[in-house]
Amino acid sequence: MRKSKFVLTAVSAALLAIACGGGTPPGAGNPPGTERPVDPAVLAAQPKASNTPMDEIVTQQLLPTIEHLFDQVRAQGLDTELQGVKVFAPNSGDKFLPGKVAIGFSYLLLNASPSDARYQTYLDGYRAISDMTINVTNETWGIYYYLSALWKLKKAGHLDGENPAVSAATLDKLKTRLDWRTFVNPDYSLINLPTNYYGVAFSVARLRYLLGWEGPEASEALLQKMINHYKTFSAFGFSDETDGSGRFDRYSILLIGEIVQRLIETDMQVSPEDLAALKGWLRQSVDVIKLRLNPAGNGIDYGRSLSAYADTSFAEVLSAAAHMNVLTAEEKDIAYAFATRITAKYTEFWYDAETGSLNMWDKGRRTDGYRGKARILGENLSLSHQLLYTNNLWKLSGHAQKPPVSTRAFIDYLDTLPRTALTRFAGFDGQSATYDRGLVTYRDGLRIISLPVVNGAATYHRTNPYFAIPYSYNMLSGVADTQWPQLQPMFTLADTSTGTPQALIPAAYQKNLRTQESADGKVLRVSYEQDAMDRVTGTGSGGSPFKDKRITSTTTYTFEPGQITREDTYTPDGALSLSKIEMEFGSFSDGVSTSGDKRFSYASGDVYAFEVEGLRDCTVADVRGDANYNTPVGALKTSIRCSTPAQTFSTPLTIKWLLKYHSPGVASLAPH
Structure with missing residues (x-):
């Protein structure tokens, strides 16, 4: 120059x-x-x-x-x-x-x-x-x-x-x-x-x-x-x-x-x-x-x-x-x-x-x-x-x-800023026809964690940067234009008579979004319900969210210093034949080991432990070479992939995960 x-x-x-x-x-x-x-x-x-x-x-x-x-x-x-x-x-x-x-x-x-x-x-x-x-x-x-x-x-x-x-x-x-x-x-x-x-x-x-x-x-x-x-x-x-x-x-x-x-x-x-x-x-x-x-x-x-x-x-x-x-x-x-x-x-x-x-x-x-x-x-x-x-x-x-x-x-x-907040975007009027859209914020020291409940409309609702899951720089991320089920399950129905199997995710129909903060501000509980799932593949899915009432759900998040827990209960409307249920956790952390019973620990990175309940099998994949795991700031390193094979789904199912991270994790705020 x-x-x-x-x-x-x-x-x-x-x-x-x-x-x-x-x-x-x-x-x-x-x-x-x-x-x-x-x-x-x-x-x-x-x-x-x-x-x-x-x-x-x-x-x-x-x-x-x-x-x-x-x-x-x-x-x-x-x-x-x-x-x-x-x-x-x-x-x-x-x-x-x-x-x-x-x-x-x-x-x-x-x-x-x-x-x-x-x-x-x-x-x-x-x-x-x-x-x-x-x-x-x-x-x-x-x-x-x-x-x-x-x-x-x-x-x-x-x-x-x-x-x-x-x-x-x-x-x-x-x-x-x-x-x-x-x-x-x-x-x-x-x-x-x-x-x-x-x-x-x-x-x-x-x-x-x-x-x-x-x-x-x-x-x-x-x-x-x-x-x-x-x-x-x-x-x-x-x-x-x-x-x-x-x-x-x-x-x-x-x-x-x-x-x-x-x-x-x-x-x-x-x-x-x-x-x-x-x-x-x-x-x-x-x-x-x-x-x-x-x-x-x-x-x-x-x-x-x-x-x-x-x-x-x-x-x-x-x-x-x-x-x-x-x-x-x-x-x-x-x-x-x-x-x-x-x-x-x-x-x-x-x-x-x-x-x-x-x-x-x-x-x-x-x-x-x-x-x-x-x-x-x-x-x-x-x-x-x-x-x-x-x-x-x-x-x-x-x-x-x-x-x-x-x-x-x-x-x-x-240090003077609030630890938690709920920012309202739309809804919150108690009417079933209007779904709640908002952004939950949890500050753990200098670590900011976002929980957006925002739908996505058009084609974005099915992509994981719009899921109602936690996001935090260099710790928790979605990947642009991808649909793999980051930190929330995907239900695939066994009926293929319509051509493409129908896949349902809990992504678009949240209501009764509430937050409750502990007296010391350290613990935040977030809850919401969904009166339907979002059909993202199969007949009717199209581009915009498609309401499928065969499964409803309740969700509770608990945020506390160094730890996030999500617990969902999914209730079917009658017996449903599922070909699989699957969920992933794509992470910047590395060196995964397991102590059995779907408990995982990491040798390096902000997240050091991850546990899953309610899904039968979990495996670990190295995803560094897969562009579908490249985030805006850099590549994810590992993915824990959990699933349950074909079954008849007729009674409520609870799926829970717990994630532990180094708090406040200041050094990793900078890009890797």
Whole structure:
């Protein structure tokens, strides 16, 4: 990579700060005893640059990665290839790429001045790349990203004069092609898209208005459409990704942050009533994120489209909340410290210096098909964009160029957070027609454990990142786009007369979700019932959950320090002929041994013991080489596979498992 204003430099003072938890080294300024030492395991778990100013990480580590890609695209043009992927190929599958290229590379110009040695190179290169990609497929999100780049460049004066960043001919084509009408009907309803695209459509319309390409009517209407959707399908202030079917995942927490970010970006004014509603919803997302703050910069741990996006989604919400004064002064300092950790984690873990690219797909990592490796260039640029624009908001508040609070202060704040919480998403009205959707949180020291009861709707309900099972970074995980029965049973009926055997799982019909916390807050009991199973294969299963009432169930979880127990009782509606019942526990732990009677211990890893009752046979498999056991942060190592063969199921069956882990397990908060 050529030298430029973004070349990496040694930051010895920052490294000293990191080694001492962000404070001054003992004997070098701080009076003895002013700050308690930090557990070395915590320091090992957090990113190395956790106590470095965010803007320093962005300038010295993040921007050079964008410049490297910029030089590669300039040199290779439409033949650009990253790790074997021809990124601009017509069949690449990345329908957002030109927009992501436009927004990503715009930061080189936006962070340079005409006196910089490479300024003219950036300007000429940007214009050439925009000309080159004008006929490459660019839809929805890509339209928004491109318009956002144009607006930023226009405000900075880079679209004017004799040497603009985008040629007049290309700009004229973009004016026609970058339009919300390509994915929104005349009545402002979306065309076969999830509801988060209301925010995309609004942003596109608003930016077109700011660029002088149309009036304000569409953006105002789409903003109201978006707000009304929240009011209609978000009983507790979190976005349902469907029109009421009940899919609550990463976007349910993130979307309000994106909406507010677009209002900030476009200086959109809303009514006092709408502003109060938006701030209220934003505060609710903040409260979910606060419970998940951790030294390692880890984000959400269940649902689809995770990997680095699990982390950056929290950064987006927190920066919007800080800008809108939804946070207290103390919360702003803590949020900035956490956002800095997210930024540092990206450059140290998600970015692979050996390949010169983000890695969400190799070395044991896996994401869903939606974010497949065909999108490698776009994902590099869109994730960098998220960190860059959130850094700019922190700069406006005076934070980004200052070191975050010390690790000691950050950890002390985490100690003040509630141990347990139930966040309600939908339901909880006691009516059988409405199922309960919520998120249970259990904090064991610095270990955060999530129990989502969220359905999945569409095709996701059958995949294990949406199961109502515990998730915790580097300890308990689902695997994108896979259906193996992680920590919950699958019942396969013996009747094959309909073709594909029918398989039922306890995944979609939870109600009467309740939590009970012990007086000292250390023990949390969670219970719910299901009046039907979810048929995931066989006649009728289709894409959405299919209600099969032949089996009902009750479930009880008990969370306590270092231990999780789940106990289910399954009751058949009459005698059922089963070909098998199966359940797995895929784990990052290794060195499995058994003491018999389905009791297992592990020689290494966070989980050190696992026990099963109610299933007849259990075996151990090494799954390190199987891509179906690659999680967003790395490969699972072992799977304990339990099953019961063919039987007549006519009386209630209890299945129970108990999992023991090292508590608090701080060192393993960092990715393996």
